[in-house]
Amino acid sequence: MKWSEISIHTTQEAIEAVANILHEAGAGGVIIEDPEILEREWETPYGEVYQLSPEDFPEEGVVIKAYFPLNSYLMETVEQIKLAINNLLTFDINIGDGKISISEVNEEDWASGWKKYYKPVKIADKILITPTWEEVEPKSDEIVIELDPGMAFGTGTHPTTVMCIQALEKVIKGDEEVIDVGCGTGVLSIAAAKLGAKHILALDLDEVAIKSAKLNAKINNVGSVIEVKQNNLLDNIDKRVDLVMANILAEVIIRFTSDVARVLKPNGIYITSGIIGTKAELVKDVLIRDGFIIEETLRKDDWVAFIAKRA
Numbered sequence: 001m002k003w004s005e006i007s008i009h010t011t012q013e014a015i016e017a018v019a020n021i022l023h024e025a026g027a028g029g030v031i032i033e034d035p036e037i038l039e040r041e042w043e044t045p046y047g048e049v050y051q052l053s054p055e056d057f058p059e060e061g062v063v064i065k066a067y068f069p070l071n072s073y074l075m076e077t078v079e080q081i082k083l084a085i086n087n088l089l090t091f092d093i094n095i096g097d098g099k100i101s102i103s104e105v106n107e108e109d110w111a112s113g114w115k116k117y118y119k120p121v122k123i124a125d126k127i128l129i130t131p132t133w134e135e136v137e138p139k140s141d142e143i144v145i146e147l148d149p150g151m152a153f154g155t156g157t158h159p160t161t162v163m164c165i166q167a168l169e170k171v172i173k174g175d176e177e178v179i180d181v182g183c184g185t186g187v188l189s190i191a192a193a194k195l196g197a198k199h200i201l202a203l204d205l206d207e208v209a210i211k212s213a214k215l216n217a218k219i220n221n222v223g224s225v226i227e228v229k230q231n232n233l234l235d236n237i238d239k240r241v242d243l244v245m246a247n248i249l250a251e252v253i254i255r256f257t258s259d260v261a262r263v264l265k266p267n268g269i270y271i272t273s274g275i276i277g278t279k280a281e282l283v284k285d286v287l288i289r290d291g292f293i294i295e296e297t298l299r300k301d302d303w304v305a306f307i308a309k310r311a
């Protein structure tokens with residue numbers, strides 16, 4: 001397996017939290033390079049004293065390195081890490097510049113290196129996801145979603161996305177009004193449209209995601225039913241819908257569960273994913289607190305997704 005090294009430039013204050021995020025994202029190993037610690041004298045059991053100074057390091061400040069397999073969703077793993085690191089700001093943790101760099105794959109190639117591993121894949125009973133640059137011949141009962149992820153999150157192959165699409169196959173009956181919070185490439189909105197939803201409002205904070213979702217909706221001929229809009233979570237959204245889906249991150253999900261309840265019609269369904277296993281109970285408690293009934297819990301690798309019904 002090929003591995004890529006991801007380096008995060010951060011502060012001492014954020015070391016523990018960032019290292020934790022990297023472990024949770026599935027890092028094969030985490031190394032902390034902290035000039036402050038290494039500047040101290042270090043006495044070996046044999047009485048030798050070593051003294052290292054920050055000059056011994058090419059980088060300034062703390063650098064945390066982690067190793068991830070080079071696979072079809074490396075880019076999404078990086079996006080997930082960025083999201084989690086930025087989220088530390090809400091806990092008043094100084095993350096420094098939080099700059100992320102990637103090596104092992106040539107710098108200029110990294111954004112496309114993972115493409116070699118991105119192949120057509122049947123991710124649910126009916127849905128086959130394929131990159132736009134691959135030719136596929138679907139079987140008669142297969143629904144094909146063509147995606148060009150560019151730099152946005154959502155090749156469709158990330159475990160958190162796969163679980164959402166599997167959940168969508170279960171809950172979409174036809175003619176639903178849907179909101180997709182954190183749409184990324186628009187993969188969930190496209191899946192919902194192709195499974196029969198009437199209208200989908202696809203929201204994301206990130207401009208790159210907005211462009212990507214619009215493009216992918218068009219490529220898949222569902223641009224007329226998907227409305228893409230730049231928005232923070234469900235802020236100022238006051239329509240009522242049958243289904244909300246949000247594949248974000250446990251820390252973000254628990255912040256806006258009451259908003260999801262606000263925009264859902266009674267008995268409306270909430271599909272939520274992006275929840276690392278260790279935080280699943282926390283999310284479940286918040287869902288129940290905000291009036292949801294957990295209908296089903298899905299698990300894939302270390303990730304959890306819920307299908308919940310608004311009481």
Ligand SMILES: C[S@@+](CC[C@H](N)C(=O)[O-])C[C@H]1O[C@@H](n2cnc3c(N)ncnc32)[C@H](O)[C@@H]1O
Binds near residue numbers: 161233
């Ligand atoms: C894990 S990705 C999911 C993308 C896609 N829905 C999927 O399932 O593959 C999360 C997305 O949420 C977006 N996001 C993060 N915080 C957000 C916020 N506060 N408001 C709206 N979107 C947000 C990110 O830009 C990213 O595109």
